[in-house]
Amino acid sequence: MxxxxxxxxxxxxxxxxxxxxxRAARWVREHPAELGLQSMRQSxxxxxxxxxxxxxxxxxxxxxxxxxxxxPSMLAFAESVGGTAKRPSxxxxxxxxxxxxxxxxxxxxxxxxVRTRNTPEQLQAAAQSILDSRELLFLGLRASFGIAYHLHxxxxxxxxxxxLATDAxxxxxxxxxxxAPGDLLVVVxxxxxxxxxxxxxxxxxxxxxxxxxxxxxxxxPLARLAQQSLFFDxxxxxxxxxxxxxxxxxxxxxxxxxxxxxxxxxQRLAQRQHALQAAHAYWEKKPTARV
Numbered sequence: 001m002x003x004x005x006x007x008x009x010x011x012x013x014x015x016x017x018x019x020x021x022x023r024a025a026r027w028v029r030e031h032p033a034e035l036g037l038q039s040m041r042q043s044x045x046x047x048x049x050x051x052x053x054x055x056x057x058x059x060x061x062x063x064x065x066x067x068x069x070x071x072p073s074m075l076a077f078a079e080s081v082g083g084t085a086k087r088p089s090x091x092x093x094x095x096x097x098x099x100x101x102x103x104x105x106x107x108x109x110x111x112x113x114v115r116t117r118n119t120p121e122q123l124q125a126a127a128q129s130i131l132d133s134r135e136l137l138f139l140g141l142r143a144s145f146g147i148a149y150h151l152h153x154x155x156x157x158x159x160x161x162x163x164l165a166t167d168a169x170x171x172x173x174x175x176x177x178x179x180a181p182g183d184l185l186v187v188v189x190x191x192x193x194x195x196x197x198x199x200x201x202x203x204x205x206x207x208x209x210x211x212x213x214x215x216x217x218x219x220x221p222l223a224r225l226a227q228q229s230l231f232f233d234x235x236x237x238x239x240x241x242x243x244x245x246x247x248x249x250x251x252x253x254x255x256x257x258x259x260x261x262x263x264x265x266x267q268r269l270a271q272r273q274h275a276l277q278a279a280h281a282y283w284e285k286k287p288t289a290r291v
Contacts, residue, residue: 003072011218036073110245113233127256133184139165140188181208190216201225
């Protein structure tokens, strides 16, 4: 069974599972590498459930055993994470000795997730939502702030009325509350999900504001709140989750916006380039005077 099939089983069965099985399913969905490389007891401990719960989850998905649930992850991810079953602790003292090859392999998987986890139609629909919205607000906190900033910076070249939600003095919450029907909130986050991001998406939905989520899976609370979702992988043998997949997804989405925007996008690009050139925003080497 391919890993994509396991992901589909988890997503399609999730709402029918008990709270205990949902906790196990969420962990399995968010930790494919660990699932593939750890024992059932280790995985259960990491998910804060009993080993018997892992067995019950397997059967609830229609699989014969925990090993049947583990096998797709083991085959798909063991190589890409270099056989690392557990992320190193910040106190291990040997992070600098970690080989680069496993990290590079994991990053390739994360890059490829843009293509394997999103269809062209989903990307095009998300880009059209960005183009059609009246006001556009990007929100990302903690590790996701850089992705939200890049989305805002590049999108502002392509269309007007784009804003980046910043957290200075908590002002970003006011920016979310200022959104109205016809506007779009783009949220970026991955496990562990920042509480304020989830609350912002909840507030937007309550105000009939369209929400587009860039996140790490269907079981993400953002994906369950958003009208549209795009997905990226975060696997890494290092201590921190990888943001390579998120950055690649952001760049792909903006490329779709530019391609679908037509003449208004071309006109705005020309205006922005002219304004920056007039302001001498970029360094240029002055020609050397000839004697």
